[in-house]
Amino acid sequence: MLDADYLVVGAGASGLAFTDALVSYTDATVAIVDRRGDPGGHWCDAYPFVRLHQASAFYGVASMLLGGGRRQSAGPEAGLHERASGAEVRAYCSTVLDTLVATGRVAYVGGYEHVGAGMMRRLDDAGAASVRVRPGARIVDARFLSPTIPATSPPPFEVAADTTVLPVGRLDACLDASRLVIVGSGKTATDAVVHALGAGVDPGRITWVRPREPWMLDRAVAQPDPAVFTGMAAAVWESAARARSLEELFARLEDAGVMLRIDRAVTPTMAKTPTLARWELALLREVEDVARLGHLRRVERRGLSFEDGDVPLPPGAAVVHCAADGLPRPAPVPVWTTDAITLQPIRAGFPCFGAALIGYVEATRSDDHAKNALCPPTSYGDTRAQWAEMTVRGARSVAAYSREPDIRAWAREVHLNPARVPQGYASRAWDEARERIARADAAATRRLAELAGIAP
Numbered sequence: 001m002l003d004a005d006y007l008v009v010g011a012g013a014s015g016l017a018f019t020d021a022l023v024s025y026t027d028a029t030v031a032i033v034d035r036r037g038d039p040g041g042h043w044c045d046a047y048p049f050v051r052l053h054q055a056s057a058f059y060g061v062a063s064m065l066l067g068g069g070r071r072q073s074a075g076p077e078a079g080l081h082e083r084a085s086g087a088e089v090r091a092y093c094s095t096v097l098d099t100l101v102a103t104g105r106v107a108y109v110g111g112y113e114h115v116g117a118g119m120m121r122r123l124d125d126a127g128a129a130s131v132r133v134r135p136g137a138r139i140v141d142a143r144f145l146s147p148t149i150p151a152t153s154p155p156p157f158e159v160a161a162d163t164t165v166l167p168v169g170r171l172d173a174c175l176d177a178s179r180l181v182i183v184g185s186g187k188t189a190t191d192a193v194v195h196a197l198g199a200g201v202d203p204g205r206i207t208w209v210r211p212r213e214p215w216m217l218d219r220a221v222a223q224p225d226p227a228v229f230t231g232m233a234a235a236v237w238e239s240a241a242r243a244r245s246l247e248e249l250f251a252r253l254e255d256a257g258v259m260l261r262i263d264r265a266v267t268p269t270m271a272k273t274p275t276l277a278r279w280e281l282a283l284l285r286e287v288e289d290v291a292r293l294g295h296l297r298r299v300e301r302r303g304l305s306f307e308d309g310d311v312p313l314p315p316g317a318a319v320v321h322c323a324a325d326g327l328p329r330p331a332p333v334p335v336w337t338t339d340a341i342t343l344q345p346i347r348a349g350f351p352c353f354g355a356a357l358i359g360y361v362e363a364t365r366s367d368d369h370a371k372n373a374l375c376p377p378t379s380y381g382d383t384r385a386q387w388a389e390m391t392v393r394g395a396r397s398v399a400a401y402s403r404e405p406d407i408r409a410w411a412r413e414v415h416l417n418p419a420r421v422p423q424g425y426a427s428r429a430w431d432e433a434r435e436r437i438a439r440a441d442a443a444a445t446r447r448l449a450e451l452a453g454i455a456p
Contacts, residue, residue, distance in 0.1 A: 002107060004031040007133045009114045010142030012041020013060060013089075014343045014355040016096050017416070018140060020061035021359025023105055028363075031133050032097070033109040033120050040093040045151040046086045047169040049195045053187055053274045055081035057224040059089070062356045062414045064099065066092050069224075069415070076279035081223055114139075139340040145328055145351065145380070150188065153324040157183075158298040165299055165319045168192050175199055177318035181304070183209040183296055184322030187274040190216075192322050193287060194280050203286040207311070209304065211295045213268035215250055215384070216260045219275040226421045227429040232258055233419075234436035236391065241443035246384040246451050263290070271387035272327065272380065273349075296323070329386070332377040336368040344377035346401070348394025353416040354378075357401065360410055374401045389452035392445055 006022065008015045011034035019030050036044050043050075052059055056067040066089070067082050077083075084092065100106040109131060112120040118137055122129040150167040159165045165183075166174055171192055174180065180201060182192050189208070197203060221232035235256040243249035247267060253259040260276055261268050262284050294307030299319050303312040313319075333342055335358055346354035358375055365371050378394045381387035398419070401407045411417045421430075449456040 002031045002109070002131060002133045004029045004107065004133045004137050006030045006138050006140055007114070007118055008032045008140040008142055010034060010041065010146065011036070011039035011093070011097065011108065011110070012043070012142060012146065013093065013352050014145075015041075015140070015142030016093060016100070017061045017352045017355035018142065018341075018343055018359040018362075019100055019106060020063050020096065021356045022363050023100065023103055024063055025360060025363035027105065029105045029107075030100075031107045031109055031137075032100075033112050033114050035111070035113050035123060037110040038090070038094065039097045039108070039110075040090045042147045042149050042152075043086055043089045043093065045149060045169075047151070047167075047171065047188070047191070048086070049171075050086040050191065052083040052089065054083070054219075054222060055224050056084045056088075057081060057415045058350055058418055059084070059352050060092060060416070061096050061352070062360075062416055064092075064096055065415055077219070077277055080220060080277070081225075141340045141342045142355070144330070144333075144342045145344060147326055148324045148328065149326075150321045150324045155183070155299075155321045156323055156325075157296045160298065160300040163299055163301050163319075165321050168320055168322045171195060171320055172199070174318035174320065175201055177205075178314050178316035179205055179207060179318070181207045181209060181313065181317060181319040182322060183319060184324075185210045185212045185214050185270055186272060186322070186326050187216075187276075188324070188326065189322035190214075190274075190276065190280065190284060192320060194283050197283045197286065203288070206287045207289045207291060207313075208287050209291045209296055210262075211292065211306075212270040213261065213263060213266045213292075214270040215268045215273055215387075216276040216281075217273045218257060218260050219277045221258055222275050222418070224415065224418065224420070226419070226425055227427045227433065229418050230430055230433040230437070234433040234440070237437050237440040237444040240388075240391075240445075240448045240451075241440040243447060243451070246388065249388070249451060250384060266292075269384060270382065271384045272382055273387060327380045329380050329382055332379050334372045335375050335377055336362075336371050342377075345380070346375050346378060346394075346397045347417070347419075348378045348390045348397075349380075350416065350418055353414065353418070356414060356416055357407075357411070360407065361401075364406065374404065374407065376400060385452050388448045389454055392448040392452060392454070395445060 005028040011032050060066040070082050118133040120131045151169050239252035293309045298305040343355045345351045381390040
């Protein structure tokens with residue numbers, strides 16, 4: 001039996017961020033359990049060319065900066081902050097876990113599954129061994145919003161018996177195919193297309209199955225620089241204050257340089273809004289054979305069957321599955337309940353900051369009702385209305401925890417916080433952006449709530 005005060009279920013970035021903050025401000029003991037042998041969550045199974053979509057500084061744990069906080073000095077993203085590769089993220093997670101274990105207050109139980117009530121069952125072929133934490137240990141669910149990825153999720157469409165569909169992680173094995181079919185509308189699919197083109201695949205040999213058009217956030221405006229990030233927030237608030245519809249809101253955001261779309265002739269309805277660089281956008285626009293016939297229903301050797309039609313395929317075509325749901329969107333639950341602490345984003349779009357914030361609040365407060373009031377969760381967006389809801393709820397959450405002086409001071413110094421302002425920072429552009437937000441704030445928050453269909 002493990003004598004631990006907390007059992008954290010999931011050793012991905014959120015579970016590590018919570019644990020890091022908790023042990024930094026208390027003398028609590030923690031057991032972390034994960035089905036995988038190594039920490040890192042879905043990064044352990046990610047495709048080999050994956051990179052963080054946001055700046056490395058926004059990812060990981062509060063006590064240890066991922067990377068060196070450097071700007072890229074060369075390449076198409078010169079001047080933007082570095083983005084870690086999958087291998088770098090996995091190595092970082094291992095270092096974080098080693099550091100936590102070295103405190104003597106954290107134990108890692110890898111290769112085990114939590115089956116409830118603090119009981120863990122080993123997943124190897126023996127299958128019988130089990131471990132449990134002592135009664136009374138608080139369960140922390142760090143897997144509530146675990147991503148689904150192609151490597152571990154079957155395609156969401158039928159595949160004929162005589163046909164092979166490869167997950168995106170095997171893309172390099174089929175770059176010489178007569179036709180390369182990329183299935184998916186999200187960031188994994190855009191990564192696959194960019195990787196294939198960068199490997200020399202002629203864009204004329206690519207068919208992109210894109211049932212929905214995505215809005216994406218220009219990576220250049222989501223940077224760990226107070227003037228840049230606050231300037232982006234000001235553009236969002238001003239656009240929202242003036243928008244009469246969701247379509248107009250996103251059109252204004254596009255004009256303001258915040259949002260990007262691949263095809264200027266099609267209005268996107270999908271708004272998970274991962275970041276995208278403009279050099280990537282230019283490459284994506286080279287692919288002209290885009291299938292927009294609804295969701296893909298079946299893949300056969302002879303072709304693709306959609307809701308609204310069929311597309312034939314030549315012999316030797318390769319179909320690449322990039323269509324996992326990615327970030328899930330279950331209904332949010334209170335972070336603190338009698339059964340568990342359920343990690344969720346608090347500030348919209350930044351899960352590691354949310355997990356670290358929850359860890360800090362757990363460490364410094366005793367009443368669960370008060371904790372929930374400080375950390376109302378924010379679901380991820382998918383549709384445009386959900387993006388508006390995510391944005392306004394995230395703003396409300398920031399207002400809630402910022403009323404507490406100690407939390408406001410803590411957040412000001414945590415690099416995971418996109419709105420972090422280092423001590424002594426001064427910038428005329430930052431001051432002007434804050435003034436723009438203040439002028440637009442009341443109208444913008446009211447309009448975002450209206451567009452999202454939630455109470456103002």
